[in-house]
């Protein structure tokens with residue numbers, strides 16, 4: 001079969017692959033504890049479901065919409081995020097997309113040329129590097145240290161900057177580490193980026209999922225100059241338990257947004273109409289459900305974190321947001337004679353039916369990712385099985 005160079009070089013998403021493998025084992029009747037998924041275990045709230053049903057039955061979801069999204073939804077995004085970002089933006093600054101993932105994809109297609117470089121802090125969300133490559137540009141990895149809570153510093157970014165550096169990706173709270181950059185850290189990075197004409201791609205998708213009094217600062221809210229130099233990526237998937245609906249958006253410079261709309265017009269036409277009406281209710285309707293789900297993740301984090309941190313050889317600081325634990329298990333691997341996290345994850349799934357994601361796809365071959373967006377009984381049982389697995393290998 002003739003495949004493009006592009007397709008052949010593209011790595012599949014390790015998180016989606018791990019989830020598929022675990023689901024297959026479960027479908028065969030095995031009692032698999034699945035901690036791979038990067039999505040809420042809650043069903044989409046009832047008011048949002050009802051709005052979608054109404055949109056279908058009234059016929060208004062039957063048709064193509066404007067490429068950048070229905071006007072009411074762009075307005076709702078403006079209204080909901082004006083306070084969060086402390087900024088006024090107009091319709092021209094917003095494009096609604098098929099999930100935040102496609103917002104990132106079309107952004108990279110819109111701004112990158114061959115030879116351009118994008119700075120990506122490691123550990124990173126699995127799709128950033130592959131999407132940059134799909135735009136013929138080069139991902140440049142900036143290795144954050146565990147001592148600095150897996151956050152990069154201006155010095156580290158400056159070290160990797162060249163005349164080809166076009167953008168830097170900031171994902172706070174982070175998938176996979178759950179760490180949040182402070183106001184001061186973001187101010188320093190923002191000012192450095194403005195000074196050096198490096199566009200900031202702010203992936204704020206976990207901004208509403210922060211715990212135990214920790215605070216999310218959007219980098220775009222720090223100053224006018226930084227905002228003008230930032231494209232914000234956000235969406236409804238994580239906060240509203242709407243991963244399946246595929247609605248995300250980008251907010252930024254009008255010229256960039258216009259280019260993204262042009263790309264949308266020649267690729268997807270528009271995000272699915274019924275999903276846009278659902279997202280409209282998510283943003284305009286009651287926000288109590290978001291807080292209830294947030295509290296539930298916080299409870300799970302507080303119960304499961306000490307247990308995971310106490311597993312033999314696991315090194316892990318308490319996450320501040322998102323819904324993942326990303327322990328370094330190098331000591332465990334040494335203890336049980338394994339090479340890397342992939343070997344650990346494969347054996348654990350085979351022997352104990354517990355599904356985790358290897359850190360490999362996040363640029364961290366000695367870490368594993370556990371999602372706690374699942375019920376406590378599953379989490380507790382999974383941790384017991386991991387403990388038994390390690391014990392059996394010692």
Ligand code: PLP
Nearest residue numbers: 038099100101125175235237248
């Ligand atoms: N950015 C990060 C950091 C994510 O973890 C995810 C989903 O896993 C996305 C973006 C994409 O979200 P969406 O479902 O809106 O495409």
